[in-house]
Amino acid sequence: MTAGAVLVFSATAGYRHASIPAGAAALAELAERQGMPARHTEDPGDLRPDALAGCAVVVFLSPTGEVLHDRARAALRGFVTGGGGFLGVHAAACAEYDWPYYGELLGARFDGHPPVQPADVHVHDRTHPATAHLPAVWRWTDEWYDFRAGPAGRGVRVLASADGTSYEGGATGADHPLVWCHRAGAGRVFYTALGHLGSAYADPDFRGHLGGALRWCAGAAE
Template structure:
């Protein structure tokens, strides 16, 4: 009987090991400003990525999860189309400690339209949202393919999205740009009143980047406004590459 129990325990342990997850991420979608209807499609897309790539994802809109004890369970945190002031001072401190412990952050689209009054966060994002024109089709150009998820991203590709224009980076030589949008391929002009007008960012308009930050890692992509992109394989490869790098620090040659 004892021998049978030992064999059974070994079988169970082996099965558990075969289903062990690579890493665990927190997916956060709280909004205190504009609410993107594509959030639910984004959640579904990221859950599919988790199933495909064998990692665990927990979806939360309640900011109470931002405490040291609960954050300690995760390797990375994803901000999916978050907007506005979403964390209080205590929660911000807990998240800062999370990144400082060597963990990662992934920002998607409106994550750059979040927490403008939190300097630590704006530096982590790298470039904050300023304005955008109407949704249009444009060309994307790869700047650097030496990053996970960029293997099948074509050097130049047609894409339709909401093209964010960003404020100047806090430290431009720190950000490692991956993808840019060609402003000559669409009309970047936007006007949101007398004090907020733009003709675009000029010769180089970055749309995705990454950097090491305050002991941890940060990846951002400006793509992701339209819900159907979360079922587009090129975008999903790009997004998983950012998640994988943020959670593990692996993938860059």
């Protein structure tokens, strides 16, 4: 791939989100607007050192289950720790449960969710390029993930959280991070739990969220 490219990976071995095609198209458009050619794949063989050497960012777009073989795992780990960017979107928290490094990389593991419904997102950091354009309280409709453990204590920068009192059925409680970022070795890691619905990827606020995340993961913005 061309230097500074974006590789979008969305293989599934469990539940498959119908929003993946819309998400892949949106991410490609957002990346290319920033001068980063993009490619979508579901082949773990594309996660290999020679291909990743040309990438700025690898995006895991709602993969589920155990989808990587050992060579792909080693290549992804080397890419991130060596300075590459990693962006996890929505069900990225539902993949690779038997790979401890991946859980550390992402910062959380999916545990469950109530039905899709609107809720309030509290935006804590309005200086990050992924959240600077959002209001302090953002009303949004999504699938609100509960996590087995949150990213607290892992050196992460929490950018936004769900207000558990604004929707029904959540199990995480008051401290419910949704969006965060951190460093892993020399690399940059960003995760957003949002993005269940295909319609999200046409929404200007959500597209701005993903575009800012791409810029930050690529090292083009702080």
